[in-house]
Amino acid sequence: MTTQSTPTINHISAIVKLDNLSNSLDFVENLGKTVINGLELTVVKRIDHKFEPVGRTLVYILSESHLAIHTWPEFSILHIDLVSCKNTTVFDFDKVLASALKELKVIDYKSEFHRI
């Protein structure tokens, strides 16, 4: 499925363990905005949900596909999932995410890239 008659679909995801992960909407929203601005992506719509007792999901529909952020404060774990047709996002993702997390204490970080 790599002919010119198909779109390029990049999938990039990261799992991050933080010291003291916030359960607030502001936290995931600021993180999302920093990643989106840093990767020069274009938001067309957004939706969020607060899970009980803890946990947030924030999803942006982008012109370039979508970005989803999930938090599990009970594990201090954050998951970021970007599907994008824009190839530069692959090279810049880790750098932009590191910048977005620079004020926080990162205990563990893993990211992966796949192109389907």
Added chain:
Amino acid sequence: MTTQSTPTINHISAIVKLDNLSNSLDFVENLGKTVINGLELTVVKRIDHKFEPVGRTLVYILSESHLAIHTWPEFSILHIDLVSCKNTTVFDFDKVLASALKELKVIDYKSEFHRI
């Protein structure tokens, strides 16, 4: 990141080339519902967007994470992206998607599974 102090995050995606892909919301909505019901996932919220001139994105926030469907009718391409904490989705995804597409003419199909 595989200790018991982290959630299991399965990522499954498929790219499908169809003969004559519909640009309608009903089409992606029915596809999404069939996949969600077949995999016994739980929807908490949904959002969709119609791109101009063609293309649809539909995203469901799930109790188990999220499902996103993107269409590129100009390429007759459909992309389905499931992030799920429920491990059975990994085994059942292809079967459920094949069932959801059974009335359509599938020209090409590729799916991938990753666990981060």
